[in-house]
Every structure is written in C-alpha cells, then in structure tokens.
Amino acid sequence: MSKALISIEGLIKRFPMGNSEFTALKGFDLKIEQGEFCGLVGPSGSGKTTVLNIIGSLDIPSEGKVNVLGNDISSLTPKAAAKLRNEHIGFIFQTYNLLPVYTVYENVELPLLLLGYGKEKRKKMIMDALEWVDLIDKRDSRPSQLSGGESQRVAVARAMVKRPEVVLADEPTANLDSKNSFNILSMMENLNKELKTTFLFATHDEKVMKYLRRKISLVDGKIAKDEIIK
Amino acid sequence: MLSIKLAFRNLVGAGKRAWLNIIVLSIVYVMIIFMVGMIKGVFGGIEHDTQVMEYGNGQYWSEDYDPHDPINLRDYHQSYTQYKAYFTPDVAAPILITPATVYTEGRSSGALLKGIVPEQTVMQMPTEKLLTKSNYIPAMIGKQMAKHANLAEGDIITLQVRDKKGVFDAVDAEVVYIMQHDIQTVDNGQIWIPLDELQDLLGMKNEATLITVSEDFDHQISGWEFKDLDFLLADIRLLTFQKSTGAAIMYVMMLGMAAMSIFDTQMLAVFRRKKEIGTLIALGMTQRHVKALFTIEGIYYAILGIAIGLVYGIPLLLYTSIKGINYGSFAEDMGVNLGSIIYPEVSLSLIINVTIVVAVIIMVVSYLPARSISKLNPTQVLKGK
Numbered sequence: 001m002s003k004a005l006i007s008i009e010g011l012i013k014r015f016p017m018g019n020s021e022f023t024a025l026k027g028f029d030l031k032i033e034q035g036e037f038c039g040l041v042g043p044s045g046s047g048k049t050t051v052l053n054i055i056g057s058l059d060i061p062s063e064g065k066v067n068v069l070g071n072d073i074s075s076l077t078p079k080a081a082a083k084l085r086n087e088h089i090g091f092i093f094q095t096y097n098l099l100p101v102y103t104v105y106e107n108v109e110l111p112l113l114l115l116g117y118g119k120e121k122r123k124k125m126i127m128d129a130l131e132w133v134d135l136i137d138k139r140d141s142r143p144s145q146l147s148g149g150e151s152q153r154v155a156v157a158r159a160m161v162k163r164p165e166v167v168l169a170d171e172p173t174a175n176l177d178s179k180n181s182f183n184i185l186s187m188m189e190n191l192n193k194e195l196k197t198t199f200l201f202a203t204h205d206e207k208v209m210k211y212l213r214r215k216i217s218l219v220d221g222k223i224a225k226d227e228i229i230k
Numbered sequence: 231m232l233s234i235k236l237a238f239r240n241l242v243g244a245g246k247r248a249w250l251n252i253i254v255l256s257i258v259y260v261m262i263i264f265m266v267g268m269i270k271g272v273f274g275g276i277e278h279d280t281q282v283m284e285y286g287n288g289q290y291w292s293e294d295y296d297p298h299d300p301i302n303l304r305d306y307h308q309s310y311t312q313y314k315a316y317f318t319p320d321v322a323a324p325i326l327i328t329p330a331t332v333y334t335e336g337r338s339s340g341a342l343l344k345g346i347v348p349e350q351t352v353m354q355m356p357t358e359k360l361l362t363k364s365n366y367i368p369a370m371i372g373k374q375m376a377k378h379a380n381l382a383e384g385d386i387i388t389l390q391v392r393d394k395k396g397v398f399d400a401v402d403a404e405v406v407y408i409m410q411h412d413i414q415t416v417d418n419g420q421i422w423i424p425l426d427e428l429q430d431l432l433g434m435k436n437e438a439t440l441i442t443v444s445e446d447f448d449h450q451i452s453g454w455e456f457k458d459l460d461f462l463l464a465d466i467r468l469l470t471f472q473k474s475t476g477a478a479i480m481y482v483m484m485l486g487m488a489a490m491s492i493f494d495t496q497m498l499a500v501f502r503r504k505k506e507i508g509t510l511i512a513l514g515m516t517q518r519h520v521k522a523l524f525t526i527e528g529i530y531y532a533i534l535g536i537a538i539g540l541v542y543g544i545p546l547l548l549y550t551s552i553k554g555i556n557y558g559s560f561a562e563d564m565g566v567n568l569g570s571i572i573y574p575e576v577s578l579s580l581i582i583n584v585t586i587v588v589a590v591i592i593m594v595v596s597y598l599p600a601r602s603i604s605k606l607n608p609t610q611v612l613k614g615k
Contacts, residue, residue, distance in 0.1 A: 053609045058512060078516050086514020093612065097509040101243025113232055114514045158513075 004031035005165060005198055006055055010064035013050050013221075024050045026221040027064065032200060034165065037192045038214035039201035046218040048202035052168045055200065056089055057081035069165060086114050090159030090197075094171035096151040098143040104130070104154050105139040111162045129161035133187060149180030156184060160191055166198045173205050185211045233519065237526035241534075248531070251492050255535030255592070258488040260543035262481040263584050267547065267574035268555075269477050273470035274575055277463055283413040285462045286323070286352045287445040290454035295439055300342070303439070304328045304392060304432075311436040313451050321447040323350035324438035326428050332421065333388040333400075334379050341375075341419050343391060345428030345438075352444045355416060359407035360424045367427050369403035372417025376408045383408055389421065394433020401431065485588065489595045492531050496599035500524065507603060508612030521603045528596020532589045540581075547576045 013025040025047045032038060040048040053059040054066050057073050058081075066073040069088050076084065085091075090111075098107050108129055112122040130136045133153035143151055152172060159167050169188070173181035189211055192199050201208055209215060217225040241248055295306040310317070310324055317324060323346060330343040348360035360368045366386060371379075381387065385405045393399040403423060411417075429435050441454065500507070510520050554571035 049609075056512065058608045058612070078518075082511070082514050082516040082519070085512060091509075091512045093509075095505070095614075097505055097512075097612070099506055099509065101240055106239065110236075110510075111513050113235070116232075 004067075005034045005036075005069060006030070006032040006200070007067040008051075008055075008064065009066075011051070011054070011061050011066060012063035013047070013054065013059070014062040024221050025061075028221075028223045030216065030223065030226075032198060034198055035192065035196045036214055037189060037199045037212060038216060039203050039208060039212040040216050040218055041203055041209060041212075042218035042224075043204060047221040048204075048218055049170055051218070052170050052200065052202045055166070056091060056168050057084050086111065087162070088165045090162065090164040090167040092152070092155050092159045092167060092169035092172045094174045096143070096148075096155045096175075098151055098154055098158075100143050103140050103142055104135060104146070107143070107154055108157045108161050111158060115162060125161050125163075126157075129157040132160065132191060133157045147180075148176055149183060152176060152180070152184050153187070156187060156191075160195070160197070163195060164197065166200065168200050168202075170202045171205065172201065173203070173208055178207060181205070181207045233523045233526050237523050237530055240523075240527050241530045247495060251488075251495055251531055252534045252538060254491060255488045255531055255588070256537075256539035256543070258481075258484045259536055259539040259584065259588050260546070261484060262588070263543065263547060263576060263581060264550070264574060265477050265481055266580055266584065267551065267576040268572065269470070269474050270575035270580070271551070271573045273466070273473065275573070277466050277470070279411075279413050280415060280466060281459060281463065282354045283411065284353060284416050284442075285459060286442040287447070288443055288456060288458045289462060290441040290443065290451050290456050292439055292454060295455075300329055300340075303342070307432075307434055307437045307439050308453065309437050310441060310451070310454075313449065314436060316447070316449045317347075317441070319347055319349040320351045321444045323347055323352040323442045324425060325440050325442060326425060326432070326434060326437060327439040328391055328428065328432060330421065331390040332379065333390065334381060334385070338390075339379065339419075341389075341421050343389060343428060344420055344422050345425035346422055347425050352442050355422070356407065356409060357422065360422065362406040364404040364406055367401060367403040367423050368406040370407045370409060370422040371405060372409045372411070372414070372420065374414060374417045375420060376405070378418075381405050381408070387421075391431060393431055399431070485591060488535075489591050492528060492592060493595040493599060495531075496524065496528050496596055499527070500599050500602055504606065504611040505614040507606060508608050508610075508614075511608045512612060517604050517606070517608070521600045524600035524603060525593070525597045528600070529589075529593055531596065532592035535592070536585055536588060544581075547574065550574050551576050 008028065008030040010027050010029065011025050012023065012027045014021045014023045040051055042048055050059070054061055054073060055068055057068065057071075057076055060074050068084065071080070071084050073081075099110070102110070105126060108126045109122055112125060117125070127136065130139055133156050135150065135153055135157065138146065138150060143154070146154065167188075173184060176184065185208060188199055191197055201212065203209065213229055215225070215227050215229060216223055292306050292308040307326060316322065326345040328343050330341050331338050332341045346355075346357050346360070348357045350357055357370070359370050362368050369387065371381060376382065383405055386402050387405065388400050388402055390398055390400045403421070409417065429437065441451065507520050510523070511517060515523075551574045554573040556571050
C-alpha cells in the first residue's frame with residue numbers, strides 16, 4: 001500500500017458551547033491515499049465539515065494527529081497552514097464562494113496570483129481550467145451573471161487550476177439541480193482520473209454518493225462504516 | 231504587491247458606494263486646502279497691508295494716548311520740537327489726531343481729523359495728494375468714507391473742531407483725493423489733512439499724537455512710548471488665530487465626517503464580506519494578509535480621493551488664487567482691513583501638509599475595522615457567519 005496522503009489518528013474535536021464543550025469528533029482514525037474519490041457521508045451535525053476544515057488546515061484538532069502531505073496540522077503556523085492550502089489544497093463550497101466583484105477569469109486566477117505565477121503561465125493554466133469546466137465563453141462574466149451550475153463549475157475550475165494534490169468539496173451539489181449535479185460530478189470524476197487529484201467530499205446527497213468510490217459514513221462524530229465501492 | 235492589486239480590483243468593483251466616498255473625500259480635501267488658503271490669504275494680507283499703510287516699522291505714542299478713547303483724544307498730544315531735525319519724510323511721520331464733526335449735505339457725523347506730513351513716505355498712503363492746490367484745506371478720505379458720506383472729489387465739506395482757544399470753530403475743506411485701497415483702519419470715519427494746517431487750527435505747533443517711523447529711523451524719542459509691530463498687530467494676530475482655530479474646527483469636522491463614512495464602509499465591508507474573507511483564507515491567504523488587503527482598500531479611498539481632488543482642485547485653487555474671490559460689500563462690513571477681493575494663498579507646502587493629514591487619517595480609519603479580521607474564525611466566516 002502506498003503512503004497515505006492524509007492520515008488521521010485519534011481525532012477529537014471539541015467546540016466551546018456556553019460554559020461547556022460540545023464534542024463534534026469523538027476520536028477516529030482514517031487514511032486517504034492519492035487519487036482517491038471518496039466522501040464523508042452522514043447526516044447534518046455528524047462532523048463531516050469539521051473533518052474537512054481540519055484536513056484543510058482551517059482548524060486544528062483538540063486531540064489526535066492529522067497529517068496532510070507530510071504536514072502535522074496541529075503544529076503548523078498560520079503562515080505554514082496558508083502555504084499548505086495555497087500550494088496543495090483546493091476547496092469547493094456549497095455556496096460556491098465566488099468573489100462577486102471579480103470576473104470568472106479573475107476568480108480562477110486568484111489562487112495562481114497567490115502562488116506568484118507569471119502572467120503568461122497564469123493565462124495558460126486559467127484557460128485550461130476553464131476548458132475543463134467548459135466555461136471559456138463566460139470568462140468575462142461576473143458571478144451574478146452565472147447560473148448556479150455555472151457558478152459551481154467556476155468554483156471547480158478555481159479549485160483545480162493550480163492542480164492541487166487534494167480537493168476538499170463541502171456539499172458541492174447541495175444547491176444544484178440533478179442535471180447540474182451530474183455535470184459537476186462527472187467533471188470532477190474526469191479530473192480525478194486525468195490528473196490523479198484526490199477528491200474528498202462532505203455530503204449527504206445521494207447523487208454524489210453514486211459517484212464515490214469510497215464512502216466513509218460518519219455518525220455522531222465517529223466513523224460508522226468505511227466501504228470501498230466497486 | 232498582490233494585496234495592492236487585489237485591493238484595487240475590489241475597489242473598482244465595489245460600485246457606487248465606494249465612488250461616493252471617494253468623491254466626498256476629494257471634496258473635503260479640496261475644501262480644506264481652500265479654507266486654509268483663504269485664511270492665509272485674508273489674514274496674511276490684512277497684516278501686511280495694515281503694516282505698510284498704517285504702522286510702518288512701529289509708532290511712538292504721546293503719553294497716555296489711548297486710541298480707544300475718542301472722547302479725550304484731543305488731549306493726547308505732545309511736542310516733538312527737539313527731535314524735529316530727525317524727522318525726514320522717509321523715516322518719521324508725525325500724526326496729530328483730533329475728533330471733529332463733518333457737515334455734508336446738511337447732515338453731521340463724527341469723524342477723526344488726522345494731520346499728516348504730505349511728503350511722508352513712511353506709510354504707503356498717497357499723502358502727496360494733500361499738496362493739491364485748493365482754496366480750502368485739502369482733505370483726503372478713503373472710498374468707504376466717501377461712499378457712506380456720499381462725497382466725491384472736489385466736494386467741499388465743513389469740519390467743526392475745537393480750535394486753539396478751545397471753542398468750536400468751523401472750517402471748510404475740499405476733498406482733493408479719494409483713496410481706493412481696502413485698509414479700513416485709515417478709511418472709515420477719517421479725514422486726512424496736512425499736518426501744519428491742523429496744527430495751526432488747534433494751536434499745537436510741532437505737536438503730534440503719534441509718530442510713525444520706518445525701519446531706517448534710528449533715534450530714541452524720550453517722553454514718547456514706542457509701540458513695536460508685535461504690539462500694534464496683536465489684535466490682528468489674535469483675530470487670525472481665532473479665525474484659524476474656528477476654521478480648523480470646521481475642517482476637522484468635515485474630515486471627521488469623511489473619515490466616519492469610510493470607517494463605516496470598511497466596518498460594513500468586514501461584516502458583509504465575511505464569506506469572501508473566509509474564501510481568501512481557504513485559497514491560501516493568512517488573516518494578516520487579508521487584513522492588509524482591507525486596509526489597502528481603505529488607503530485607496532485616500533489615494534483616489536486625493537488624486538481626484540488634485541485633478542479638479544488644483545486648477546480651481548490656482549484660478550481663485552490668481553483671480554481672487556470678490557466678497558463685495560460683505561468685506562466692507564467686516565470692520566477689518568479685508569479687501570473686497572480675496573486671494574487664497576495656496577502653496578505647495580500647504581497641499582503637501584493637507585495631503586499627509588488626510589492620508590494618515592484615512593489610513594487609520596481603514597486599519598481600525600480591518601483589525602477585527604484577526605479575530606474571525608475562518609471556518610465560521612466561510613459560511614458567512
């Protein structure tokens with residue numbers, strides 16, 4: 001077995017709630033390898049997004065060890081965490097989170113600007129990404145001029161443009177109709193196969209589950225089932 | 231560099247509210263320069279004009295002379311006989327003052343009758359006009375006096391004064407010249423006649439109320455009290471200070487309002503753009519980086535406000551400082567030596583100073599709301615919470 005891209009051991013996450021604490025993740029182990037197309041599934045409040053946030057170095061564990069691409073999440077400085085996200089992780093959100101004042105092109109360009117790439121290199125990578133999601137003709141549009149499906153495709157392009165090792169997608173189809181959901185998922189599946197990018201979803205959408213090759217079921221902050229789907 | 235680029239994109243894309251703030255700031259910026267320039271122009275002019283027209287390099291006052299005591303003015307005079315040899319017209323100008331009543335067109339009004347050596351050049355008054363040949367006493371008045379008393383050159387006026395015997399006597403004088411300057415303290419209610427004529431009338435040969443001297447006068451006159459320019463100009467300087475302070479309060483308020491508007495916009499931006507902040511962090515920015523981005527966005531308000539202000543303000547300010555602003559009769563009612571046309575004094579140093587003040591204040595009000603970004607939880611703001 002190859003070395004895990006993401007390795008979680010005894011992960012516990014507590015949140016302050018008034019005078020007490022709420023334990024969202026109750027201690028579990030998990031390994032995700034390169035090229036996987038897997039999902040954390042479960043009902044609302046099961047801890048799916050919390051796991052994604054910790055893997056994405058947006059949050060830290062209360063206890064346990066989370067290692068992403070050789071980085072111990074607990075010991076990362078804010079700058080190192082930002083570098084990890086910038087260089088290796090792409091995010092896709094339920095509400096797209098496109099920057100409203102930027103055009104499609106500029107939204108997709110943003111991660112590359114943060115990486116400090118030159119103009120020509122950026123242009124080529126952006127055009128490639130827009131081609132993957134079939135949005136070249138919308139490059140000068142603003143998010144307010146796009147449909148939900150188009151907006152999510154821009155979000156996929158933005159996540160994929162820098163060709164990250166991992167893409168974390170939090171309920172990416174929750175705001176989309178069936179047709180757009182399948183389009184998006186097919187697109188991500190193709191990118192996974194073509195670029196060997198690891199995709200980790202947090203979802204409770206049946207449509208997404210149909211595409212997953214590994215389904216990790218979370219119930220009350222614990223892994224209830226971890227199954228490979230053939 | 232990236233933050234500068236992104237901040238500019240954000241600002242350009244932010245729409246009407248941002249541009250409204252920028253335009254308001256540019257107006258405030260130009261108004262502050264204009265107001266400071268006006269105050270400098272008005273009071274700098276008043277001080278200079280008063281000095282050259284009235285005070286020379288200082289005055290020797292006769293004992294107990296009180297310019298604010300017109301009732302006893304006739305009593306304030308003393309002899310300068312022993313110093314007369316030093317009083318050449320270019321270094322010393324003795325002035326004798328007495329209260330008088332002027333009769334014009336059947337109406338009487340109070341005035342100050344002032345005797346001055348026509349040949350004097352200590353003060354920049356056209357006193358040589360008093361050498362005009364006339365069958366009457368040649369008299370010179372200012373344009374305000376002429377306007378209020380309805381007098382023109384060539385008019386004959388009757389002056390009633392207490393003569394050398396102490397009784398009221400009337401003499402006629404011809405208005406030989408009307409001064410066209412704006413120095414009201416040598417204009418309103420004042421009639422200038424040759425010194426020897428007034429001395430004869432009052433029986434006060436070689437006596438004066440005060441002696442105005444130039445900077446070339448290098449003698450001491452004992453028995454007279456020297457008043458230097460600091461003393462003589464103290465009232466004007468106090469007025470300048472008061473007006474400057476009043477104006478400063480006004481432009482601090484104006485700048486405060488513009489700053490509050492930008493502060494409010496920035497506060498609202500941090501609140502409204504939480505999801506955007508979270509997204510930028512998820513894409514690889516640190517919170518410090520995002521904070522800098524928002525601060526730079528605010529600084530752009532200052533840069534663009536100042537730049538736009540300079541584009542339309544500089545030509546406007548230059549035009550007004552060359553052509554002046556005509557205050558008309560309003561200036562006449564001010565009671566100070568305010569010219570009817572005021573020229574704002576707009577200098578490069580004034581523009582630089584105001585620019586620095588505006589830029590620093592806007593930077594501070596941009597930074598303060600951005601500080602709260604450090605306290606935001608990235609996982610919460612990603613959801614817009």
